[in-house]
Amino acid sequence: MQKLNTKLIALPKIADSRGNLTVAEAFDNVPFDIKRVYWLYEVPENGSRGGHAHRRLQQLLVAVSGACHVTLDNGYERKTILLNSPYQGLFIDKTLWVTLDQFSPGTVCLVLASEGYNAADYIEDYNEFLKYVKCSK
Numbered sequence: 475m476q477k478l479n480t481k482l483i484a485l486p487k488i489a490d491s492r493g494n495l496t497v498a499e500a501f502d503n504v505p506f507d508i509k510r511v512y513w514l515y516e517v518p519e520n521g522s523r524g525g526h527a528h529r530r531l532q533q534l535l536v537a538v539s540g541a542c543h544v545t546l547d548n549g550y551e552r553k554t555i556l557l558n559s560p561y562q563g564l565f566i567d568k569t570l571w572v573t574l575d576q577f578s579p580g581t582v583c584l585v586l587a588s589e590g591y592n593a594a595d596y597i598e599d600y601n602e603f604l605k606y607v608k609c610s611k
Contacts, residue, residue: 477548478546478548478553478570479548479567479570480546480553480555480564480566480567480570481564482562482563482565483503483504483505483534483565484503484561484562485497485561486503494560496560496561498534498536498586504534504563505534505565506534508586508587509587509590510586510589510590511584511586511587512584513583513584514581514582514583515581515583517581520575521575522573522574522575523573523575523583524544524573525573526571526596526597526598526603527570527571527596528570528595528596529568529596529597529606530568530588530592531587531588531589531595532565532587532588532589533565533572533585533588534563534565534566534585535564535566535574535583536557536563536564536583536584536585537560537583537584538560538582538583538584539560539580539581540577540579540582541578541581542556542558542574542575542576542581542583543556544557544564544566544574545572545573545574546566546570546571547570547572547573548569548570548607549603549604549607549608550607569606571603
């Protein structure tokens with residue numbers, strides 16, 4: 475059985491009288507080269523994002539404001555993580571089904587991605603994902 479390859483990564487919180495600053499750097503506290511950056515915001519109440527997996531893409535998710543739940547599924551086990559800190563990133567490896575939901579009002583979730591957008595990298599059907607996971611062993 476493939477392990478859920480995910481982990482919470484502490485990002486530096488540099489605090490002084492002017493406020494806080496947090497840095498994310500490729501191959502330092504982000505375990506990949508960053509090729510794309512995007513953010514999710516104004517998700518409607520009871521809305522969700524994700525609902526797919528990637529064949530190659532790795533991600534680091536950061537709730538820079540607010541909070542949301544991230545559910546990860548490797549085809550064998552499922553785990554839900556509360557993402558609620560602007561100085562903590564959730565590393566998500568390739569080949570994991572990811573769903574984000576339970577967004578608090580005003581949540582902004584930053585996503586650092588290892589690849590540029592590529593529609594062919596997405597697996598958007600859960601049954602196809604299960605077949606892919608079982609065949610890629």
